[in-house]
Amino acid sequence: MTESRLHELNKPLGKVLLYILLIVSGAVMIVPFAWMASTSLKSGEYVLTMPPQWIPDPATLDSYRRLFELYPIGRMLLNSLFVAGLTTLGQLITCSMAAYAFARLKFRGHNMVFFLYLATLMVPFQVTITPLFILMRIFGWINTYQGLILPGVFSAFGTFLLRQAFMTIPTEYEEAAYMDGASPLTIFMQIILPLSKPALATLSVFAFMGSWNSFMWPLFIVREETLMTLPVGLATLQGRWLTEWNLVMAGAVITVLPMLLLYLVAQKYLIQGYVMSGLKG
Amino acid sequence: MIAQRRPVQKYLWVGFFLFPSLAGLLVFLITPMLASLALTFYEWDPLIPTHFTFVGMENYLTLIKDADFWSALGHTLYFIIGYIPLVLVTGLAVALLMNQKLIGRTFFRGAFFMPVISAWVAVALMWTWIFNPKFGIVNYLLGLIGITGPAWLYDPNWAMPAIILTSVWKDTGFIMVLFLSSLQSIPQEYYEAASLDGANGWAKFRYITLPLLSPTLFFTLIISLINSFQVFDQVWIMTQGGPAGSTSVLVEQIVNNSFRYGRMGYAATLSWVLFLIVFVVTMIQTRMQKNWVTYD
Numbered sequence: 001m002t003e004s005r006l007h008e009l010n011k012p013l014g015k016v017l018l019y020i021l022l023i024v025s026g027a028v029m030i031v032p033f034a035w036m037a038s039t040s041l042k043s044g045e046y047v048l049t050m051p052p053q054w055i056p057d058p059a060t061l062d063s064y065r066r067l068f069e070l071y072p073i074g075r076m077l078l079n080s081l082f083v084a085g086l087t088t089l090g091q092l093i094t095c096s097m098a099a100y101a102f103a104r105l106k107f108r109g110h111n112m113v114f115f116l117y118l119a120t121l122m123v124p125f126q127v128t129i130t131p132l133f134i135l136m137r138i139f140g141w142i143n144t145y146q147g148l149i150l151p152g153v154f155s156a157f158g159t160f161l162l163r164q165a166f167m168t169i170p171t172e173y174e175e176a177a178y179m180d181g182a183s184p185l186t187i188f189m190q191i192i193l194p195l196s197k198p199a200l201a202t203l204s205v206f207a208f209m210g211s212w213n214s215f216m217w218p219l220f221i222v223r224e225e226t227l228m229t230l231p232v233g234l235a236t237l238q239g240r241w242l243t244e245w246n247l248v249m250a251g252a253v254i255t256v257l258p259m260l261l262l263y264l265v266a267q268k269y270l271i272q273g274y275v276m277s278g279l280k281g
Numbered sequence: 282m283i284a285q286r287r288p289v290q291k292y293l294w295v296g297f298f299l300f301p302s303l304a305g306l307l308v309f310l311i312t313p314m315l316a317s318l319a320l321t322f323y324e325w326d327p328l329i330p331t332h333f334t335f336v337g338m339e340n341y342l343t344l345i346k347d348a349d350f351w352s353a354l355g356h357t358l359y360f361i362i363g364y365i366p367l368v369l370v371t372g373l374a375v376a377l378l379m380n381q382k383l384i385g386r387t388f389f390r391g392a393f394f395m396p397v398i399s400a401w402v403a404v405a406l407m408w409t410w411i412f413n414p415k416f417g418i419v420n421y422l423l424g425l426i427g428i429t430g431p432a433w434l435y436d437p438n439w440a441m442p443a444i445i446l447t448s449v450w451k452d453t454g455f456i457m458v459l460f461l462s463s464l465q466s467i468p469q470e471y472y473e474a475a476s477l478d479g480a481n482g483w484a485k486f487r488y489i490t491l492p493l494l495s496p497t498l499f500f501t502l503i504i505s506l507i508n509s510f511q512v513f514d515q516v517w518i519m520t521q522g523g524p525a526g527s528t529s530v531l532v533e534q535i536v537n538n539s540f541r542y543g544r545m546g547y548a549a550t551l552s553w554v555l556f557l558i559v560f561v562v563t564m565i566q567t568r569m570q571k572n573w574v575t576y577d
Binding site: 018019021022025026028029030031032033035036039047048049050051052093094095097098100101105107113117120122123124125126127128129130131132133134135137150151153154156159183184185188209212213215216220230231232234235238245248249251252255256259260262263267270271274275277 | 291292294295297298299301302303305306308309310311312313314316317320327375378381383385388389391392393394395396397398399400401402403406407408409410411413415416418421450454455458459462504507510511513514517518532535536539540545548549552553555556559560563
């Protein structure tokens with residue numbers, strides 16, 4: 001592979017080749033997004049043209065306006081925010097508490113319970129989805145926010161991620177506090193959590209994004225448009241106006257854009273989350 | 282240190298901290314998982330509540346004779362064989378590229394990461410439009426160099442390759458950050474020492490980079506393999522298993538059986554077979570890694 005020689009490429013020709021490679025591969029990533037945005041800014045008669053019109057002329061926000069008027073996309077946007085927000089909050093609370101128990105309260109059998117947590121990471125979601133759906137029927141939670149949110153609040157991965165972070169905190173701080181008679185809850189709230197802000201941030205953005213993008217569970221648990229999150233709403237949009245690609249692409253932009261903004265403000269934490277998710281195996 | 286407290290008090294604290302998470306996982310994950318295993322021995326259609334029958338191994342026997350299952354397994358393997366090598370090679374190549382001191386690196390890293398953070402539904406719809414046979418830009422670009430593009434998602438021979446390409450495009454950035462994080466942990470001195478010994482670029486890649494990357498390579502291989510056995514979102518949006526069943530994959534079979542045909546027991550059986558496959562693959566790889574993974 002040519003990339004193998006990259007380490008010693010200081011020669012101008014090598015640099016030029018590298019930049020060509022960089023720009024071409026970058027274009028492959030960006031052009032589809034640009035095409036999505038471009039399509040969403042066209043009015044209907046300019047969408048199905050050959051050769052394609054790369055830059056919308058005239059550019060119009062018409063498809064966005066129609067999407068908000070004809071379709072509860074605003075409501076779906078709020079649903080997505082609400083569901084992702086509560087899922088994140090729930091994961092932060094439950095995962096950090098469990099992680100503290102595993103990292104610091106070395107109880108009998110803690111290794112076994114922790115292993116059980118890790119083992120659940122191997123189970124494909126499809127294994128649990130059918131009984132989980134039945135359980136939701138028993139609870140009467142089909143088509144409800146609690147049915148949409150609660151199953152996502154408990155995360156073995158989040159617990160693992162925070163436990164790893166808590167383990168790196170030196171115990172000296174806690175010993176001093178303990179000597180002063182502080183309870184585990186005080187130590188957890190006033191020492192462990194403040195010292196783990198980067199890990200908590202990583203879990204927050206990662207959980208928020210996972211919930212925002214999740215498709216399969218919301219697809220099954222929600223039937224009414226007023227409860228749908230953006231990905232599910234977007235999927236039904238395809239069936240509804242299959243040929244109106246400007247509307248569908250406008251919906252895609254609305255779904256993708258908030259995550260791009262999140263990446264811009266929190267890319268360090270987001271990438272860290274992915275690295276951790278890759279290395280949990 | 283907490284151990285110094287009286288045991289009762291200590292276990293009250295353990296209970297306090299562990300309960301929310303453990304209870305939640307028990308209710309929403311572990312119980313459904315065990316229920317799913319039990320369900321594989323039953324036949325049940327939720328629309329007919331009285332119809333709940335113990336059938337023993339019947340579901341497993343059905344599965345062995347089920348042509349749809351075998352064809353879905355075949356398509357899943359087809360996806361894996363196309364997807365894994367491509368995504369690992371492009372991910373590694375891009376990581377090596379991003380590891381160079383190039384202007385605009387942060388921008389391009391962001392560009393590669395954009396598909397990773399985007400919802401599959403949005404990405405799949407985007408590519409359905411790009412692969413549109415008449416008005417999509419792929420066939421337009423192919424036309425410019427004199428190639429008449431296929432009907433892609435409407436052509437049984439080209440639907441799966443289109444799904445594979447879309448998936449590689451989406452996941453390259455994920456593989457990239459995994460490799461990048463371990464590339465950045467390789468000490469520069471190794472390369473400098475090798476240069477003094479007169480090693481060329483290939484030798485450095487072969488004898489320094491690759492061995493030190495091998496644990497990551499192993500992890501990414503497992504992760505991608507596990508993920509790709511569960512391929513669903515993109516198939517559901519782009520083809521719904523069609524055309525002519527040519528992209529019907531395992532998870533799509535599970536979903537159809539449970540939510541369309543009302544065969545809950547059989548769907549559970551399919552999902553456990555999927556779990557078993559994932560489990561066995563992971564075990565085999567864990568065994569094999571000793572032969573080619575170098576931990577420093």
